[in-house]
Amino acid sequence: MARSRVKTRGTATTASHSSSSRSRSIANPNPLAREWRHIPKLVVFDLDFTLWLPEMYELDGAPFRKDPSTGAVTDRAGEQVRFFPAVDSVLSVLELDEQFRDATEVAVASRTTEPHWAKTCMRLLDVELTHVDGSNSRKTSLQSVVDYEAIYPRNKRAHFAQLKEESGVEYADMLFFDNEYGNIRDISALGVV
Known part of the structure; x- marks a missing residue:
């Protein structure tokens, strides 16, 4: 499902290395903030x-609740769904860094057997987006930073065919992160990095 936010797609970029931009990156509190040689679309x-743990099948299910004071998202038994520590930083770079902001879109591809739970968690979980210089932090839902969703229990190849069709992005211009080597192997055969 495509999100309504529109980004202007850029082309792959080779970064120049001026001394002022290098010093900006070195002093930057976000270790992911640097000049990138290739910008994925x-x-x-x-x-x-x-992105998160535990896995959906390990939870007791809906209803999911978000604590208004802490932002913690829990299932019906009180088990908390939480992001891995680097998720805020990674998504901040993709959303706010000038190299990625208008050139790169974000998608999720999940084979979960509980797609409704996953979509609910995406809506409830807050990502803290912080500019690379550490200023202007704001919270927004994971769902709001995702441009395309392929969430259903099928092979990742089906997900990527859908994402390619919806986004118009060729496999060679995609970058994929997954914890399962089998998924990475299957998708890299398509030309995805």
Whole structure:
């Protein structure tokens, strides 16, 4: 499902290395903030045990609740769904860094057997987006930073065919993150990095 936010797709970029930009990156509090030699047009993340834990099948299910004071998201038994520590930083770079902001879109591809739970968690979980210089932090839902969703229990190749069709991005211009080697192997055969 495509999100309504529109980004202007850029082309792959080779960064120049001026001394002022190097010093900016070195002093930067976000270690991911640097000049990138190639900018992917679509970055695709698996959900379970890549962006968050526990995996959906390990939970007791809906209803999911978000604590208004802490932002913690829990299932009906009180088990918390939480992001891995680097998720905020990675998504901040993709959303706010000038190299990626208008050139890169974000997608999720998940084979979960509980797609409704995953979509609910995406809506409830907050990502803290912080500019690379550490200023202007704001919270927004994971769902709001994702441009495309392929969440259903099928082979990742089906997910990527859908993402390619919806986004118009060729496989060679996609970057994929997953915790399962078999998924990475299958998708890299398509030309995805």
